[in-house]
Amino acid sequence: MTDTKPNEARKEGKMEDLPAKKPVTIICVGMAGSGKTTFMQRLNSHLHAKKNPPYVINLDPAVRSVPFGCNIDIRDSINYKKVMETYNLGPNGAIVTSLNLFATKIDQVIGLVDKRSSNFNHCIIDTPGQIECFVWSASGSIITEAFASEFPTVIAYIIDTPRTSSPTTFISNMLYACSILYKTKMPMILVFNKTDVKKADFAKEWMSDFESFQDALQKNIKLSDETSEGSGYMASLVNSMSLVLEEFYSTLDTVSCSAYTGEGFDDFLKAVDSKVEEYNEIYVKERERVVKERKEREKENKEKNLEHLMSDMGLENKDKKKEKETETGERIDVLSDISSGNEEDDDDDEIDAQIKKDEARGYEHGIINIDDDNDNEEEASKISSAKKAIQERYKRAVANGESNTKFAADVTKYIRQTQG
Ligand SMILES: Nc1nc2c(ncn2[C@@H]2O[C@H](COP(=O)(O)OP(=O)(O)OP(=O)(O)O)[C@@H](O)[C@H]2O)c(=O)[nH]1
Secondary structure (H helix, E strand, C coil): CCCHHHHHHHHCCCHHHCCCCCCEEEEEEECCCCCHHHHHHHHHHHHHHCCCCCEEEECCCCCCCCCCCCCEEHHHHCCHHHHHHHHCCCHHHHHHHHHHHHHCCHHHHHHHHHHHHHHCCEEEEECCCCHHHHHCCHHHHHHHHHHHHHCCEEEEEEEECHHHCCHHHHHHHHHHHHHHHHHHCCCEEEEEECCCCCCCHHHHHHHHCHHHHHHHHHHHHHHHHHHCCCHHHHHHHHHHHHHHHHHHHHCCEEEECCCCCCCCHHHHHHHHHHHHHHHHHHHHHHHHHHHHHHHHHHHHHHHHHHHHHHHHCCHHHHHHHHHHHHHHCCCCCCCCHHHHCHHHHHHHHHHHHHHHHHHHCCCCCCCCCCCCHHHHHHHHHHHHHHHHHHHHHHHHHHHHCCCCHHHHHHHHHHHHHHHC
């Protein structure tokens, strides 16, 4: 992970002791038409101009043409039109399916980026215009998580500033950004794009001054009252939402820029740097904590499963029973008990006689020779050592996350042997 301390140490020439600096991943998300692709194009040329070319990834399978050179393009491996035909899907379903197919290869993608990571400082990713296809899909989460676990990752939420100038659309956009922030748990930068058309000062003011937002809302209500009905409900909803979102604003960096003119891109890169620091200070620790917790939970579950399996097989109980009865000097109830009791001598004679009769009639007995104590002890010890071996193997398999069909077959065989 990128770290400010390693950077300082690098400057001091102690680089050999330090891990290689990882590039930062910038994932561009935003509503359809907010200007993600144009923003990517400008960011790409801006970084090139600074002799700091980025690694570029396009994750929009439905885009006709991409106005920048891509290092990885989802369209090279997935044919969106074919996905639509093959799976009989509509446009959005096909985007989700294409992303699903791409997500199955994400480890290879990360491998590729990692391999080249010494050559660039930024990896920039464009996402589909249908924001929900990426943000709310499992594959979107997998892809984001995969990058975030390997590189410092920042979400750039692109906003169409002129289209956000009404309090209602502003709050809708903020709610969306808020939900993405809490879903991905990644550092986020709000990018007010298209400032060549409308400056983003109004939005920044609304975010920092609740009263000014209220004023704008009141003005909007008066205007709406003249033009539409039912705006009272909308206004009160927007009002409540603005209160809820106050805390969310404090966690964000905002930048205004124009993908057309290139204004604000230096500020954007500065914001990225500060978010990387935040990522290292807060998110890395948080992620480590979550991963640790998940591992502990998995370990607990595995142990519980092992206990359940053993008790389903009747092994643990029998062992415990055996221990208990040995302590009290009582008869041991083991699998070979059918032949170990002395009190059944008479019964044994009867059974013996029956077997002889049956054999004389030509029947075959597929039972253990219940008369022979030594054979039974041998059988019991065989079963006991098989049990131990299987327990050991199960524990090892559980520890290694092994999925071994032969092992499963062994367990089945053993259950049949002991319970059949
Ligand atoms: N004036 C102005 N227009 C812009 C700017 N950025 C993008 N646009 C225009 O906004 C429209 C949408 O831009 P795109 O870059 O295609 O937006 P997008 O978010 O990638 O679109 P989808 O991926 O289809 O959702 C285009 O007509 C762009 O020319 C900007 O900074 N200023």
